[in-house]
Amino acid sequence: MKDKTVVAEGLAAYTIERRFAWERHRPDGAPPWDALRTTWARVVLGEMDDVNGEQSSLLELYNQRLKEAEGIFAAEPAPLKLQSDTIQGLSDYVSALSHRAGDSRHQIYAVRELLDDMGSHLPWTGSADMQGKTIDKANWELRRMTARQPIRFTLLLLGWETGPAGSTFLPGCVTQADEIMSSDFFDDMLWRYGDYEKWPALCTVYTGGGRGHYLYDADEFDVGIMNEAGDDFLKEPGIVWLGGPYEVEITCGPEMTMQ
Numbered sequence: 137m138k139d140k141t142v143v144a145e146g147l148a149a150y151t152i153e154r155r156f157a158w159e160r161h162r163p164d165g166a167p168p169w170d171a172l173r174t175t176w177a178r179v180v181l182g183e184m185d186d187v188n189g190e191q192s193s194l195l196e197l198y199n200q201r202l203k204e205a206e207g208i209f210a211a212e213p214a215p216l217k218l219q220s221d222t223i224q225g226l227s228d229y230v231s232a233l234s235h236r237a238g239d240s241r242h243q244i245y246a247v248r249e250l251l252d253d254m255g256s257h258l259p260w261t262g263s264a265d266m267q268g269k270t271i272d273k274a275n276w277e278l279r280r281m282t283a284r285q286p287i288r289f290t291l292l293l294l295g296w297e298t299g300p301a302g303s304t305f306l307p308g309c310v311t312q313a314d315e316i317m318s319s320d321f322f323d324d325m326l327w328r329y330g331d332y333e334k335w336p337a338l339c340t341v342y343t344g345g346g347r348g349h350y351l352y353d354a355d356e357f358d359v360g361i362m363n364e365a366g367d368d369f370l371k372e373p374g375i376v377w378l379g380g381p382y383e384v385e386i387t388c389g390p391e392m393t394m395q
Contacts, residue, residue, distance in 0.1 A: 140184055143229070144194040146222025147177040147250070148201035149214040150260065156211050160256055173253055174202075179246040184229060213259035220263045226251065227270040234277050241281050241361070248274035275364070282361045283372035286349035289359060291370070292316060293338040293381075300329040305362040305369070308353035309341050311382045326388065333388045340380035347376055 151173055159169050181194040205211070214222075226247050233240040251267045251274070254260040261267075290310040295301025304321040316322050316337055325335075343351055354362075362369045369375070 140194055140225060141197060142218070142221045143184065143225035144181055144197045145201070146214065146218050146225070147181065148198045148205075149211075149218060150222070150254065150257075151177060151198075151202065152205045152208075153211045153213060153259070154253075154257060155205075156209075157257060157259075169253070173250060176246040176250045176253075179243060180226070180229065180250065183240075183243050216262055219260055220266065223251065223254070223263045223266050223270065227266065227273065230270060230274050230277060239281065239285070241278055241357070244274050244277050244281075245357075245361075248278070278361045279365050279369060279372055282358055283344045283369070283374040284346075285354075285358065286343065286345035286351050287354040287358055288341065288343050288351045288378065289354040289362065290380075291340045291342065291367075292319075292321065294322065294325060294335055296336065300325065300332065303367070305354075305359045307355055307359055309378075311339050311341070311380070311384065313337075313384050313386045316384060316386060317388075322386075335386040335388070337384040337386060338381040339384060340382075341378040342370065343376050343378050344372075344374050346374045 151170070154173065155170060162168060177198060178195060181198050184194055230244055230247055233244055248271055251271050255264065255267055288309055290306045290308065291303065292306055292310060293301070293303045294316070302321070302325055304319075306315075306319055306321070310316060310319075316339070322335075343349075344354075345351075365372075
C-alpha cells in the first residue's frame, strides 16, 4: 500500500466533515451515523498496520484529529486529491486483506460500509466510480471468505407458490417448527401476512469450508452476508449440502396471527 497515513487523514477529515452535514434517517434506538462511521474507521485503521507488519499509529493519528476538531462549528470539504487517495488506499487495503491468512471479513465489511456511507455525501461523490468498484470487490471478498468458513447454516423457504412466500438463511441446523418460529424472519412474515395461520416450510442445511473440517454454527454476521448475496451464495466454492430439504408445517394460533 501507499502512504497509509493519507487514509487516516482522509477518514478523519471525512468523519469531522459529516458532523456538520445532512444525515440519513436512523430507526429509533439505532446507533447514530457518527458513532457507526467512527467505529468503522477505527476497525480499519486499527488493523491496517498489521497487514504489512508495520506500526505507524494510524489509529492514534485519527483519534488525535478528532480531538483537535472538538468545539469547531463548521468543516470545509476535504480536497479532492485527499478524497481520491483515501478511497484508493481503502481499495488497496481490501486487496491486501484478500491475500492475508485468517478471517479479515470484519475489516472488509468496515471498508464497504464506509464507502457506502461516503456515497450518500455529495462532496465525496467525485470518485463514485472508484467507490463502486471497491464496494463490488469488498462484496465479492465477503462472500468468498464466508463460504470458506467451516460453518453450518440453513436455507429456509417459507410460504406458498401462490401466496406470500420468502426465503432466508438462518444460523445452524434449523429443521423444527419452533426453531423457525423463533426467528426474526418468521416474525416479519407473520407481521406482514397475519391472516395466514398455516405456513409450509422447506429447510435445507449446508456447510461452508468444504469437507473434513470441524463445524460450528454460523452467526448473525455470517448469515447477514449470505442474505445480501441471496441464493447465489450457494454457488460459491466450498459450499456443501448437508441435509434436506426437510418439510415443516407451521400452525399459528389466533393470538399469534393477531400480533
